[in-house]
């Protein structure tokens with residue numbers, strides 16, 4: 095039977111078991127929207143801005159093991175998605191973005207709402223396609239889902255001209271796909287894995303340094319098993335939080351620019367680093383020359399060979415799918431495996447560092463942001479999905495909410511995109527209906543996608559917004575205080591809206607909290623009495639609160655500024 | 661260090677811009693780039709001449725391999741290979757210069773492929789440095805125009821880049 099290109103798009107989505115498509119209609123995708131109207135299997139979620147559609151699809155993916163899907167129209171619809179696509183790309187999130195394009199015959203003529211979608215998105219996608227023949231449509235979508243989800247995952251854009259969606263064609267969805275130019279490595283090299291295991295055995299001051307790759311490859315359980323067998327300290331990157339239980343004794347906290355004292359010290363002075371699904375980026379190791387001063391051996395396990403030896407020279411590179419490599423390591427460490435007695439000494443040293451209690455803070459007259467996150471952790475029993483925006487509040491959430499499970503901490507680590515928090519919370523709720531979802535944000539960030547309060551109303555999404563309102567673009571203010579001699583250039587946000595009224599205007603519940611003693615009652619009320627409502631909690635916090643420890647840009651990892659130093 | 665990178669890639673619209681975009685986005689330099697379909701029309705073969713340390717070249721190779729359209733990548737300069745570049749050079753050839761130009765072309769095994777009263781177009785093939793030497797050997801005031809293809813390269817013997 096011949097069906098239209100638009101129907102083919104829907105059929106492909108059905109074949110891929112897509113539940114939700116986040117999108118926004120427009121001229122070039124009207125045929126596709128018409129096809130949506132005639133079926134019920136795939137639900138369309140109408141957002142209020144295309145950027146939010148992509149963020150929501152991205153979080154849908156991050157908080158589940160599925161591929162998120164977004165659909166937008168040509169021209170401005172596409173340009174509005176670029177931030178979302180780049181955000182997903184930097185954090186390797188599998189996603190398919192379907193974009194409308196002007197009819198084939200108009201391409202290149204500066205037609206109404208035409209833009210070079212493939213050109214604009216090329217640097218921030220894993221791959222993209224322009225479909226030029228309706229006969230290629232199904233196979234192209236199949237390839238898109240395949241490429242997005244395999245190897246090092248990432249977003250894939252499929253640009254479909256309007257005439258293609260009207261043309262008729264037989265539909266057949268390929269079951270499998272072979273691409274001669276795309277064959278990601280799966281199994282790690284056994285010889286290399288043996289070398290790595292030897293290093294584990296020889297290590298006197300080892301550390302497991304693990305990143306987002308653990309989460310993306312669903313390797314958290316295997317990592318935990320291996321870490322427990324070895325008894326080594328574990329540190330996570332910002333993207334890796336939840337990959338190893340934060341409440342475990344072996345967890346030394348997040349490392350990097352705002353990492354814990356013990357994590358950064360242990361990373362610098364380790365004699366063997368086992369890096370898994372992490373990439374030694376500038377926010378993690380600080381100044382690479384300073385980092386390189388210490389003699390050590392590095393094992394690096396990653397599915398993407400280009401992540402290995404990119405910023406730091408590695409001794410034992412292992413390219414492969416993390417769970418399979420970990421399986422092999424678990425097998426090789428099953429019998430006759432002993433770690434060095436010196437590791438006990440190393441733990442003593444780490445406990446001494448831990449004794450500095452670098453995350454201590456004083457809760458005084460005004461509400462401290464750290465206190466709010468700690469209480470959020472307690473009230474939600476540590477079981478919430480926490481999305482965040484970008485700034486101080488993001489770091490406080492990462493430092494003080496202890497994630498014991500993967501895919502619970504949803505934030506923009508690589509691109510650092512303000513505005514993701516609310517649409518991320520939406521995506522999480524679609525993937526995990528009924529879950530507790532908190533969006534930890536700031537009064538700057540939340541306003542970057544505030545229009546989504548309307549989407550949340552339409553779909554009854556009971557998000558709990560934790561607005562850590564310090565009246566400043568706090569992270570900017572912190573840098574200006576520390577490195578620009580208190581010249582607060584453009585970091586003060588005047589003319590803030592009344593967030594309580596704003597929430598109410600959108601049909602939600604708003605609460606303003608100004609005193610420390612009101613923090614817990616407000617959170618409890620939000621998560622019990624208002625369990626099914628979106629609650630916007632506007633916490634008026636101490637505007638002088640800063641994030642510590644801090645490794646200033648360009649400084650060495652151990653050259654931390656601690657709260658106690660000030 | 662100068663490297664000659666050979667790339668076999670899908671002959672798809674946009675494949676060239678993916679490779680070129682990768683080089684500019686990551687700050688790798690391109691001295692020359694040539695591309696054309698192979699005997700199998702679904703594949704293109706590209707030769708890029710670049711400069712960089714071994715580390716940079718390792719990254720270039722890895723990043724190229726990551727592109728979905730790229731099938732295979734080799735650094736030809738790692739071992740024995742043949743490299744050739746073609747140049748067409750238009751020179752003034754009148755009066756006493758006319759004979760001299762002919763002689764120079766012969767010495768460099770060039771061929772004169774177009775002749776007018778005052779102009780020769782000389783075709784010259786060889787390594788890039790040979791083409792450079794030819795230009796250096798001429799009186800620069802006599803050179804009217806040059807066009808070069810950039811380097812194409814192939815491994816010697818049984819070093820083969822094929823799917």
Ligand SMILES: Cc1ncc(C[n+]2csc(CCOP(=O)(O)OP(=O)(O)O)c2C)c(N)n1
Pocket residue numbers: 483484485486487488510511512513535536537538539540562564566567568569570
């Ligand atoms: C889209 C975007 N623009 C600018 C920045 C730079 N930036 C990083 S943090 C920050 C301040 C964020 O302020 P707010 O959301 O109020 O959070 P706070 O730091 O106060 O917790 C800014 C402007 C960014 N990360 N993203």
